[in-house]
Every structure is written in structure tokens, then in C-alpha cells.
Amino acid sequence: xxxxxxxxxxxxxxxxxxxxxxxxxxxxxxxxxxxxxxxxxxxxxxxxxxxxxxxxxxxxxxxxxxxxxxxxxxxxxxxxxxxxxxxxxxxxxxxxxxxxxxxxxxxxxxxxxxxxxxxxxxxxxxxxxxxxxxxxxxxxxxxxxxxxxxxxxxxxxxxxxxxxxxxxxxxxxxxxxxxxxxxxxxxxxxxxxxxxxxxxxxxxxxxxxxxxxxxxxxxxxxxxxxxxxxxxxxxxxxxxxxxxxxxxxxxxxxxx
DNA sequence: ATGGTGGATGGTCCA
Numbered sequence: 001x002x003x004x005x006x007x008x009x010x011x012x013x014x015x016x017x018x019x020x021x022x023x024x025x026x027x028x029x030x031x032x033x034x035x036x037x038x039x040x041x042x043x044x045x046x047x048x049x050x051x052x053x054x055x056x057x058x059x060x061x062x063x064x065x066x067x068x069x070x071x072x073x074x075x076x077x078x079x080x081x082x083x084x085x086x087x088x089x090x091x092x093x094x095x096x097x098x099x100x101x102x103x104x105x106x107x108x109x110x111x112x113x114x115x116x117x118x119x120x121x122x123x124x125x126x127x128x129x130x131x132x133x134x135x136x137x138x139x140x141x142x143x144x145x146x147x148x149x150x151x152x153x154x155x156x157x158x159x160x161x162x163x164x165x166x167x168x169x170x171x172x173x174x175x176x177x178x179x180x181x182x183x184x185x186x187x188x189x190x191x192x193x194x195x196x197x198x199x200x201x202x203x204x205x206x207x208x209x210x211x212x213x214x215x216x217x218x219x220x221x222x223x224x225x226x227x228x229x230x231x232x233x234x235x236x237x238x239x240x241x242x243x244x245x246x247x248x249x250x251x252x253x254x255x256x
Numbered sequence: 257a258t259g260g261t262g263g264a265t266g267g268t269c270c271a
Contacts, residue, residue, distance in 0.1 A: 010262090036264070110270080202261080203261035205261085206260095243262085
């Protein structure tokens with residue numbers, strides 16, 4: 001079973017790329033972030049025609065997440081905090097084939113020390129509490145999405161310049177470390193030890209052409225699943241197209 | 257030079 005995560009930066013702008021990529025990569029489960037549209041306007045029918053069930057938790061203009069799955073989905077959960085009508089839509093989870101799939105769009109944080117940065121850290125603490133209060137790391141759990149954090153210096157093209165900046169700062173990395181300690185591991189790092197692999201490149205300054213990237217999109221698995229991770233990889237092909245998302249899909253193959 | 261690119265939107269905000 002192949003599970004993928006992809007920040008599409010608007011499903012409306014990226015629908016054609018998404019359809020073409022699903023046909024070629026043929027993942028079984030795809031977690032999307034930044035769909036930037038409401039559930040009524042999400043192209044459910046387009047993906048159903050490709051053999052996927054779809055669930056979404058979207059909002060106008062910003063954020064929004066969705067899961068596409070060739071296998072049936074159950075126990076769909078939208079949001080993990082007390083329901084607030086206008087709360088940013090960054091979380092959707094479902095049980096797929098006995099695996100608890102959790103798809104999140106972690107806040108960007110904008111700049112270290114800003115209000116948005118404090119919100120990012122709060123959000124990560126709240127997410128950890130969600131795991132502690134409602135889940136068991138003894139179960140098969142797969143957490144994926146745009147984490148907006150590069151876990152280590154080797155996940156950044158220029159750690160000397162960016163090691164203390166947003167997506168890399170110690171407090172953010174510590175927040176991730178605490179979630180890891182609850183019982184999750186980076187699927188990509190199970191089979192890839194070297195640096196230089198990135199999932200996001202800024203649209204500006206020719207960052208992709210110069211491979212000025214960050215590995216901020218992730219698939220993390222509980223120990224009950226980590227042994228099933230055959231491989232994990234980043235598919236840069238969609239990032240090379242005209243009008244791409246600024247993120248590339250990340251995938252893992254699980255033997256089940 | 258305080259820039260640069262892209263999406264949603266219809267002013268800017270967000271990334």
C-alpha cells in the first residue's frame with residue numbers, strides 16, 4: 001500500500017496536476033493540504049472517477065485538508081480541538097485498512113517570535129495532547145502532512161543561514177521531538193540517511209532550479225507500522241511542471 | 257533595491 005502526502009497549494013489551481021499525478025504514481029491513499037476551498041467545491045467527483053473515496057475539511061481561501069483513498073474510510077474526524085465554526089481547518093483523520101491516518105497542515109509560523117510563531121507552537125502542543133488523550137501509539141498510526149518544520153540541519157539546503165529561522169528553530173524542532181517521543185518515527189529516515197532531499201522550494205529566487213529546498217513534508221509512523229515501511233521517497237516530477245505547487249509529494253510503501 | 261513568486265481575492269493576506 002502506497003500512502004502519499006502533498007500540499008497542492010489550492011486544489012482548484014492544481015486539479016489537472018493532481019489528476020495526472022494520481023494516474024502515474026497510483027498511490028492508494030493521498031493526504032492533501034492547502035486545498036483552499038470549501039467542501040462543496042472540492043472536486044470529489046473527479047477523484048471518484050479515478051477510484052478514490054474522498055473526505056475533506058475545507059474552508060474558503062486558506063488551509064483545508066482532504067484524504068483520497070482507494071480503500072474504504074471509517075471513523076472520519078474533522079478537527080481535533082473543541083469545534084469552533086471559524087477554526088482553521090488543518091486536521092482530518094480516518095481509519096483506512098486498520099491504520100489511523102492523520103493528515104495535518106501545521107501552521108507556517110511566518111517568523112520566529114511572531115504571533116503566528118507562538119500559534120504554531122501552541123498548535124503543535126495541542127496536537128500532541130490530542131494524540132495523548134485520544135490515541136495509543138501501540139496502534140498502527142500514520143501521521144503525515146505539511147509539518148512546516150525541517151527536523152534536522154541536513155533537511156535544509158543552507159543550515160548555516162536558516163538553522164535558527166522559521167521551519168528550523170529549536171523550539172519547533174523540540175515540539176516535533178516531543179511528538180516523536182510519544183511514539184512516532186519519520187518514515188523517510190527509515191530508509192534514507194543522507195541529506196539533500198527536499199519537499200518544498202520557495203517560488204521566489206529560482207529556488208527549485210538551484211535546489212534551495214527544505215524537507216518539511218513528512219510521513220511519520222508508529223512502531224507498529226515502522227517495520228512495514230519498505231521505502232519512502234519524494235517525487236519531484238510535479239514540481240517541474242508549469243504552474244506547480246511549491247511542494248512535492250512525499251510517499252511511502254507499506255507492506256501489509 | 258527592504259525586492260523576489262504564486263493563490264485567492266477584489267484590499268491585501270498568507271505562504
